[in-house]
Amino acid sequence: MNPFTYTGLPMRVVFGAGSISQLAAEVERLGAKRALVLSTPGRGDSVRKVAESLGASLAGIYDKAVMHVPVEVAEDARRVAAELGADCCISVGGGSTTGLGKAVALTSGLPIIAVPTTYSGSEMTTILGMTEGGMKKTLRDVRVLPRTVIYDPALTLGLPAAISAASGMNAIAHCVEALYAADGNPINSLQAEEGIRALAAALPRVVKDPADMDARSDALYGAWLAGVSFATTGMGLHHKLCHVLGGTFSLPHAETHSIVLPHAARYNRDAAPAAMARIARALGAADAPQGLYDLEARLGMELRLSAIGMPREGLELAARIATESPYPNPRKVEHAGVLSLLNDAFEGRRPAA
Numbered sequence: 001m002n003p004f005t006y007t008g009l010p011m012r013v014v015f016g017a018g019s020i021s022q023l024a025a026e027v028e029r030l031g032a033k034r035a036l037v038l039s040t041p042g043r044g045d046s047v048r049k050v051a052e053s054l055g056a057s058l059a060g061i062y063d064k065a066v067m068h069v070p071v072e073v074a075e076d077a078r079r080v081a082a083e084l085g086a087d088c089c090i091s092v093g094g095g096s097t098t099g100l101g102k103a104v105a106l107t108s109g110l111p112i113i114a115v116p117t118t119y120s121g122s123e124m125t126t127i128l129g130m131t132e133g134g135m136k137k138t139l140r141d142v143r144v145l146p147r148t149v150i151y152d153p154a155l156t157l158g159l160p161a162a163i164s165a166a167s168g169m170n171a172i173a174h175c176v177e178a179l180y181a182a183d184g185n186p187i188n189s190l191q192a193e194e195g196i197r198a199l200a201a202a203l204p205r206v207v208k209d210p211a212d213m214d215a216r217s218d219a220l221y222g223a224w225l226a227g228v229s230f231a232t233t234g235m236g237l238h239h240k241l242c243h244v245l246g247g248t249f250s251l252p253h254a255e256t257h258s259i260v261l262p263h264a265a266r267y268n269r270d271a272a273p274a275a276m277a278r279i280a281r282a283l284g285a286a287d288a289p290q291g292l293y294d295l296e297a298r299l300g301m302e303l304r305l306s307a308i309g310m311p312r313e314g315l316e317l318a319a320r321i322a323t324e325s326p327y328p329n330p331r332k333v334e335h336a337g338v339l340s341l342l343n344d345a346f347e348g349r350r351p352a353a
Helices: 019-029 044-052 071-084 095-108 161-179 186-208 213-231 237-249 253-271 273-283 288-298 312-322 335-347
Strands: 012-015 035-038 058-062 088-093 112-116 127-132 135-140 148-151
Touching (some): 012 019, 012 213, 019 088, 035 044, 035 095, 044 058, 044 088, 058 071, 071 095, 095 112, 127 237, 148 213, 161 186, 161 273, 161 288, 186 273, 237 312, 253 335
Parallel strands (some): 088 112, 112 148
């Protein structure tokens, strides 16, 4: 076995249907008295219901979280938290809301409780991505790690089938990159493979019947493992490229990750055979990139960047930005190869064998 370093992050997880009922107790456990609830616009009724359970501990609701965490939104949320005298934040929603909570925590020091309602996995990591001037920049800092995560599958029942599929494939992308990360380790690999297996088995059931609580629980379990497996490993080409596409062209986060994933796996396939074997095994497929693509097709997902707002004339710029600075990846990141990858993703082609 090759030498490795494993870092376990301090994290408390409360998992199970109905576990949101423990939110007030978790706030009290932190010693907090005034909690600011964060959400995206339009989640009024569901977020208010969660917020009302806090009683006198509710400082207020900030419902302006958006994709890719624009710097100006983060600054506004910090201002509101300070004005309300908040001593903790509760992020209720997907990756956008979790990211906003992290951005608040980064400079304020406020503890965060994350309540995921999608399968983004961001709540388990010290990774924060923020967008400024059309560029998305990523950092890692233990200060942004939520203190507690409440995983209640009942809160995901209202997530539409299409969004559930994209969010779940985004989680699988975390597992894929954890498996071939330069700083990976056996523990992360076990979690990543199990995360892919759980999500690949659960997502078709979720899409068939979004009210299937067992399927929702299994998918949320897989998303948890995806976040944990990716939490302490470095990002490769897939995430770098998706951050470029999202930050520069304002593409939807989960859908972008889903569409790019099979093609990024194809780019790295021959350079990471052990990782690809584990991915294929978890999917029950003969080939990892094709297995990822076929799972997305089975879920009825959009497979083309062209269909989610990516302009053809932007492909060259995206390839250039993604290859401007070196970063760890199984295969050397080169402009011609990345541009070819992007063209395949733009057209939605099935990865070649």
